[in-house]
Amino acid sequence: MSSVNENQQNLDFVRQIVADDCKSGKWDGRVVTRFPPEPNGYLHIGHAKSICLNFGIASEFGGKCHLRFDDTNPEKEEQEYVDSIIEDVKWLGWDWGKNLFFGSDYFQQMHDWAVDLIKKGKAYVCDLNAEQIRQSRGTLTGAGNDSPYRNRSVEENLDLFERMRKGEFPDGSRTLRAKIDMSSPNFNLRDPVMYRIVHASHHRTGDKWCIYPMYDWAHGLEDSTEKITHSICTLEFENHRPLYDWFIEQLGIYHPQQIEFARLNLTYTVMSKRKLLKLVQENLVTGWDDPRMPTICGMRRRGYSPAAIRSFCDKISVNKFNSTIDFALLQHCLREELNKSSPRVMAVLNPLKVVIENYPQDKVEYLDAINNPEDLSTGTRQIPFSREIYIERDDFMEEPPKKFFRLSPGREVRLRYAYFITCTSVIKDSAGNITELRCTYDPATRGGDAPDGRKVKSTLHWVCAKNAIEAEARLYDNLFTKENPDEAKEGKDFTAYLNPNSLTKLAGCKVEPSLKDAKPLSRWQFERLGYFCVDSDSKDGKLVFNRTATLRDEWAKIKNAGA
């Protein structure tokens, strides 16, 4: 936990408010935030922004952050989502201690407060159906009309509300509404619905209730009950703040401050739960945890580390206007973190066999390789080398262009941690495809350095053919081809911009033997290729790797510029 330095500048606007409040003693120095997801979907990177904001503030200011499920709509919510959300927040590295709450735990209290409001003449039972309410709500410029049931007596309202609660009326037949102002320019104040009748089983309260509170009524009460100081939510709730305040003021209960910030948008992705759900339901991806999804579980499976996501949330800061973050920034945060933390290993994705003709037939020797040059405390390992090895097909060109430094006929390169080799001949099949390379090695360059000081332009990764492990690699690209898939042309929706090449499966990859017992979710850097993560589909003897991200690739740029 870090504490906020008094002199620290550059606080985002939310932290600035919190800092000011701490200074003025507004909340007696308390800082209590909350992350209040509805358990109706999986968490995504946009939620991570909110999670890091709320838990981050609590941590920095010596406060607490509650994890609270806003489970007021039994028709959409499920235990499966509760479980996944708990797992994801935990995985991101945050701890709510004992402060795990559910809005549904407060249903009785909310009900009693509603009765209070009825008694004060501030709420009434309305018999209009949904369509009638919509029609009487008015328009952007014109006031709405009072419900004909607006002036029922307190006694009648009390009686009807009680009968609503007992289940005497069918779904949608009545609501409890706040009596505010049907002519308010703010729609949220035009007698908003507080309770609706829904005879549905709730994942936690079962059939105890058949009336369920609406978000606006419930949320402030939840915050108030938990003595939240700063109730941080997204921009679209700005219009709701007057209602949030109104309910709490009418009840005369503890009053937290609602603060709104802009939600996250990322290029080449969609972020709404509805759209992500559609991708899952229509099998456009393999599930919520498809490594191409911006969900936390998808990113975890892809190989993102919690630290990388936290660093990203840190860098994007928080503001009050909509913006779209360049996916490259996320990628930068990822690489920055994985570069420090990932053990290096050699793997060949598209193998090309190389026979070293002057190397003894049956000899196998072991060479020292550094596990992580960014962290030498991780030590070294030994990798086998023999007469036949695999190199990357892309690392050889028969007729190399000027800036191609890798292997070509007659050229000498280094095999990482091993020897200098020179290509002596190219073997092709009848169709003219290269099937094998013949090379010679210089025994004096063992380990990778030439005693005579001569240099090579390039170092290649390789895997010993005799000891290689077969593996599958799944390479990912953006799920969408368009920077903003939401900006769909007429008659199309975001799915029209799905990238047909977002997944490439490569079978027959060769990885070094040290990876034999690599555990699912373990993260590695395949030297010169990128960061890879063992997929949960891996079984004994059948390793599957997800490419988390490529390394930055200068040669690819040169190549593409030439094309």
Next chain:
RNA sequence: UGGGGAAUAGUGUAACGGUAGCACGAGUGGCUCUGAACCAUUUAGUCAAGGUUCGAAUCCUUGUUCCCCAGCCA
């Protein structure tokens, strides 16, 4: 058309009346047993027009553009 918000390099974000800075991206060079990392360096910005002021991204006025709101969703 009513109400609520917001505008700073390509992108994101600081500067709280006193030198417009940082990060990502892009470019160039260096280094290199990863064409990675790292180092150096270049590029490029205050929505517009007025006003206040010695001095304005910041304060005032007017305008422009963008986002949100008419669920018994959250």
